[in-house]
Amino acid sequence: MRYSFLSLLANGLTGQKGWTPAWRDAAPKPAYDVIIVGGGGHGLATAYYLAKVHGITNVAVIEKSYIGSGNAGRNTTIIRSNYLLPGNEPFYEWSMKLWEGLEQELNYNAMVSQRGILNLFHSDAQRDAYARRGNAMRLAGVDSELLDRRRVRAMYPFLDFDNARFPIQGGLLQRRAGTARHDAVVWGYARGADTRGVDIVQNCEVTGFLREGDAIVGVETTRGTIRAGKVALAVAGNSSRVAALAGLRLPIESHVLQAFVSEGLKPVIDGVITFGAGHFYISQSDKGGLVFGGDIDGYNSYAQRGNLPVVEDVAEGGMALMPRIGRLRLLRMWGGIMDMSMDGSPIIDRTPLPGLYLNAGWCYGGFKATPASGWCFAHLIATGAPHETAGAFRLDRFRTGHLIDEKGVGAQPNLH
Amino acid sequence: MRIPCPYCGARDAHEFAYLGDATLTRPDPAAADAADRFHDYVYLRDNPAGRHQEWWYHANGCRQWLRLTRDTRTHAIEAAEPARRDATQADMPGAAS
Numbered sequence: 064m065r066y067s068f069l070s071l072l073a074n075g076l077t078g079q080k081g082w083t084p085a086w087r088d089a090a091p092k093p094a095y096d097v098i099i100v101g102g103g104g105h106g107l108a109t110a111y112y113l114a115k116v117h118g119i120t121n122v123a124v125i126e127k128s129y130i131g132s133g134n135a136g137r138n139t140t141i142i143r144s145n146y147l148l149p150g151n152e153p154f155y156e157w158s159m160k161l162w163e164g165l166e167q168e169l170n171y172n173a174m175v176s177q178r179g180i181l182n183l184f185h186s187d188a189q190r191d192a193y194a195r196r197g198n199a200m201r202l203a204g205v206d207s208e209l210l211d212r213r214r215v216r217a218m219y220p221f222l223d224f225d226n227a228r229f230p231i232q233g234g235l236l237q238r239r240a241g242t243a244r245h246d247a248v249v250w251g252y253a254r255g256a257d258t259r260g261v262d263i264v265q266n267c268e269v270t271g272f273l274r275e276g277d278a279i280v281g282v283e284t285t286r287g288t289i290r291a292g293k294v295a296l297a298v299a300g301n302s303s304r305v306a307a308l309a310g311l312r313l314p315i316e317s318h319v320l321q322a323f324v325s326e327g328l329k330p331v332i333d334g335v336i337t338f339g340a341g342h343f344y345i346s347q348s349d350k351g352g353l354v355f356g357g358d359i360d361g362y363n364s365y366a367q368r369g370n371l372p373v374v375e376d377v378a379e380g381g382m383a384l385m386p387r388i389g390r391l392r393l394l395r396m397w398g399g400i401m402d403m404s405m406d407g408s409p410i411i412d413r414t415p416l417p418g419l420y421l422n423a424g425w426c427y428g429g430f431k432a433t434p435a436s437g438w439c440f441a442h443l444i445a446t447g448a449p450h451e452t453a454g455a456f457r458l459d460r461f462r463t464g465h466l467i468d469e470k471g472v473g474a475q476p477n478l479h
Numbered sequence: 480m481r482i483p484c485p486y487c488g489a490r491d492a493h494e495f496a497y498l499g500d501a502t503l504t505r506p507d508p509a510a511a512d513a514a515d516r517f518h519d520y521v522y523l524r525d526n527p528a529g530r531h532q533e534w535w536y537h538a539n540g541c542r543q544w545l546r547l548t549r550d551t552r553t554h555a556i557e558a559a560e561p562a563r564r565d566a567t568q569a570d571m572p573g574a575a576s
Contacts, residue, residue: 301528303524303525303526303527304526304528307525312519312523312524312525313523313524313526314522314523315524315526316499316500316524316526317528317551361497362492362533362549363499363526363531363533363551364551364554365528365551365552366551366552366553366554370480370492372491372492372493375493405521405522461518461521461522462518462522474521474522475499476499477497477499
C-alpha cells in the first residue's frame with residue numbers, strides 16, 4: 064500500500080485498522096537468482112536496487128537475526144560526503160544524492176535531515192588540512208565552506224572557543240550533510256524490495272557454501288540449503304567469519320565501536336558537530352537525546368560491547384568541546400562490530416570464487432554509504448562490472464598497491 | 480578489561496597499546512614468492528571470533544611487549560605471557576620450560 068496524507072487520514076478516521084505489514088516474513092525457496100547474505104541497510108538496499116534498477120526480482124535477503132539488528136541499528140545516523148581522496152569522494156557524493164531523494168524514492172519517511180556537519184579545527188596545520196579537504200570536495204562538485212572562528216561562534220556560541228589546550232579556530236562545514244533515521248532506512252528498503260518480489264528471510268544463518276568446483280552455487284543455512292546463481296555478502300562486522308566458510312581470508316579485522324545517547328533535552332544542537340582535537344561527534348535526535356561517539360576501542364572484538372577507557376575518552380572529548388553537557392545523564396550506550404579494513408576504505412568487488420560477491424570493510428562509516436553501497440553492489444552483481452563511482456573499492460588493491468588511506472596510518476586497522 | 484601483566488600484575492587496559500595478531504610470521508624477503516607472502520603477512524588476517532593471540536605493549540607501565548590469549552567474543556583473557564622469553568623470566572607465567 065502506498066503511504067500518503069490520504070491513507071493517513073483514512074486510517075485515522077477508521078481506528079488505524081487498515082494498515083498492512085510493510086514486508087512479508089518469507090520462508091526460503093529452494094533456489095534464487097541472487098542470494099544476499101545480510102539483512103542490514105546495505106543488503107536490503109542492494110536487493111532493492113537489483114529489483115528496481117536491474118529488474119532482477121528472484122532475490123532473497125537472508126539474515127541470521129531480524130533485519131536491521133546489526134550495525135544498521137547501532138550507528139550514530141550521520142550522513143555526509145566530506146571525503147578527501149578521489150577513490151572515495153565521488154562514491155560518497157553519489158550516496159548523498161541518493162539520500163536527498165530517498166524518501167520520495169521509497170515512499171517512506173526516513174527522516175533525512177540536512178542539518179549540516181561542522182568539523183572543527185584547532186590549529187593552523189589542521190586548518191590547512193581542512194582547507195585542502197574542502198577544496199578537494201569542491202573540485203568533485205560537493206559543497207563545502209571553510210568557516211573562521213567568528214562564523215563558527217555565530218552558529219554555536221556555546222562551544223568552548225578559548226579552551227586552553229584546544230582553542231577552536233574555525234571549521235569545515237558541509238551544509239548538505241546531516242542525519243537520517245537508521246531503522247526507517249532499513250524498513251524503507253525492506254518494504255521497497257519486498258514490494259518488487261524480493262524474499263526477506265529472517266532467523267536464517269549461513270553455515271556454509273554450496274560449491275561446484277571453485278564456483279559458489281548456493282548456501283547452507285539453519286533453514287536448509289538454498290541454491291543461487293550468485294551469492295553476495297553484505298555482512299560487515301562478520302565478513303571474515305562468513306568469508307572463512309568459503310575458505311577466503313580478508314584484509315579485515317573486527318573491532319568494537321561504542322555509541323551513546325543522553326536523556327532527552329529541548330533543542331540545543333541543530334547540526335552535527337565534530338571535535339578536531341580528539342575523536343568526538345555529536346548531534347541531537349528528533350526525540351531530543353544527544354547522540355554521540357568517538358573512537359573504536361582498538362582491539363579485535365566480536366563482543367558488541369566495549370570497555371570503560373573509551374567511555375572516559377569520549378566523555379573528555381565532549382567536555383572539551385561543550386562543557387554545558389557536563390551535567391547531562393547518559394541514557395544508553397552500546398557497541399557494534401566494525402569491519403576495519405587495512406586502509407580504512409570499503410570493498411565492493413567480486414571474489415576469487417566465481418559466483419561470490421563481497422561488500423565489506425566499511426570501518427565505522429557504513430551508514431552514510433547505505434544507498435550508494437546498495438546501488439553499486441547491485442550494479443556489480445547485475446552487470447559484472449563495477450559502478451563508475453565504486454571502481455576503486457577493489458579487493459586486490461592491497462596486492463597492487465592502490466590503497467585508499469584517508470587517514471594515512473597504513474595497515475593498522477585499529478588506528479583508522 | 481584488566482590485563483594481567485606478568486611484570487606488573489592486573490592493570491587497566493588503557494595503560495596498554497594494541498598491535499594485533501601475534502600468530503603472523505614475517506616472511507623471508509629473499510624467497511622467490513616474497514611479494515605474495517608479504518601481501519598476506521601485512522594485509523590478511525584470520526580475524527577469529529573466539530580465541531585470539533595478540534600483541535599488547537604496556538606503554539604506561541613496564542614498557543614490555545606481551546602476548547595475550549583473549550576471547551574476542553567475551554574479552555576474557557586466558558593468558559598473558561612475556562613476548563620474549565629468556566632465563567630471567569623462568570618463574571613467570573607461560574615462560575618456556
